[in-house]
Amino acid sequence: MIETVNLTKKYGSFTALDNLNLSISEGTVFGFVGQNGAGKSTTFQILATLMSPTYGTAYINGLDVTKESVKVRRLIGYMPDFFGVYDQFKAIEYLDFYGASYGLSVEERAAVIPQLLELVNLTHKKDSYVDLLSRGMKQRLCLARSLIHDPKVLILDEPASGLDPRARVEMREILKELKTMGKTIIISSHILPELAEMCDEIGVIDNGKLVATGTVSEIQDKLQQQKIIQITVNDEHERAVRFFEDDPSVFNVVLDESGMIQFGYKGSDKDQQALLKKAVLADISMISFKHLEKNLEDVFMEITKGADEK
Secondary structure (H helix, E strand, O other): OOOEEEEEEEEEEEEEEEEEEEEEEEOOEEEEOOOOOHHEEEEHHHHOOOOOOOOOEEOOOEOOOOOOHHHHHEEEEEEEOOOOOOOOEHHHHHHHHHHHHHHOOOOHHHHHHHHOOOOOOOOOOOEEEEHOOOOHHHHHHHHHHHHOOOOOOOOOOOOOOOOOOOOOOHHHHHHHHHHOOOOOOEEEEEOHHHHHOOOOEEEEEEEEEEEEEEEEHHHHHHOOEEEEEEEEEEEOOHHHHHHOOOOEEEEEEEEEOOOOEEEEEOHHEEEEHHHHHHHHHHOOEEEEEEOOOHHHHHHHHHHHHHHHOO
C-alpha cells in the first residue's frame, strides 16, 4: 500500500532524507520512530504530496505521489505535526467545511460528521468553538478532519505530541479503533514505547537513514543479544576500566563516582564467563556483578547511537 524507493531529500549540502526504502502492506499500522529532526516529517510531507523528493520515488496504492498527486490525495488522510484550525468555527462547522472541500454532498456530510465526532469522542463538543477546545480535543478534531473523506491511508505525524497522559490514552484508543476498521496507518513519534502497543511494525530513522525495521519484539530480541553488564569494583577503578575496554566484545564502558562500571557486551555467555574469569585472574576486585534488562527506551537509544557511530 505504501512504498518508497531510494527516497531522498536534500537542501543544498544537507541531506534530510537518505535513500529511504519502505514497504508497508495494506491494513498495517506502521510506527515511524526517530528523534526530532531525524527525517520523519520530511517523509510524511512527501507521502502527503506536499513536497517533492530530490530523487527516488514513493507510491501509495501503486500511484506515484509526485506524478499522480491528485489521485493520491483522494486516498490519504494527512495529519501534520502542526496544523491550523479556524478558531471562529464550531467543531461541527470545521468538519463541514472540510467535508465540502472534499466534494461531499450536504447529505453525505450530515451522515458522516456525527459518526466522526463519536469516533473521536467529541459529540458533546460539536457546538463548541475550536479555540475553546483543549489541545487534546484539537488533536482529535484534526484526526476527524483527516478521516472526513474515508481515506484508505492515514499519515499521522506526531499525533500525541504535547498531550497530557489522559489525552495520550484517548488518542491511542482511537487509533486502535481505526486499526480494526482496516485503515493502513503510518504514524510517527520520537518516543518508541508510545507506538509499541499499537503498531504491527516499526521503522527507526536517524539522521535521515532507516536504521532498523521489524516488529518491536524482533528489534528488541536482536538487541538483547547485546547485554548490559554492571560491575562494582572495590579499588583501582581506572585499571578495571582499562581492563574491560581492552576486550573486543566490550563497548561503551562507563565509570561512575561510586566505583560502578557499566558496559555493553556482545559476546556469548561462554565468552562472558571467560571474561569474568580473566578479570579475577587479573586481580580486578569485583564486589558485585549483574545484568541490566533493556527497556524500549534503551533499545531506541542503542539503535540511534549505533547509527551515529557508523
